[in-house]
Amino acid sequence: MTKKYQKLIVSIVLDLIGIIPLPFIDVLWAPLSSYLMTKMYKGKQGKIAAVISFIEEALPFLDIIPTFTIMWFYSHVIKKEEVEEIITF
Template sequence: MSTKYKKLILSLILDAIGLIPIPFFDVVWAPASAYIMTKMYKSKEGKIAGILSFVEEIIPFSDIVPTFTIMWVYSYIINKEKVDTIVEA
């Protein structure tokens, strides 16, 4: 399996973790998801996605947005020409 699809599977798992309905879990998960996002995607876009991931996770009831999967789609489908600049996690 290629790294591309490993990142997709990891993205789906991380988005599912963000859906865990435990009180105050978002306080811990928001900074963790931002950090993981910036490590998975080392580009400028990865840093922006990290900020968006933090904001999306910290705001109540916005957890349904699949931030990691959206970033994967952006990186590997929409913005194919820049994939080579993305450093592997």
């Protein structure tokens, strides 16, 4: 499996974590998801996606939006970027 598709699987898992309907998890998950988004997607588009991810996870009833998967689709299907690493810390 290529790194591109490994990144897709990680994106789907992170979106599934964000769907967990417990309010105290959203308080922790919103900043963490924002941080992970900047690590997975570099540059300006990663920063914009991080802000969107934070807002989406912090606001009630928006948790069902698959932000990481949408960003993967945008990066690898629309913009057709190559994957260097899945997550760099």
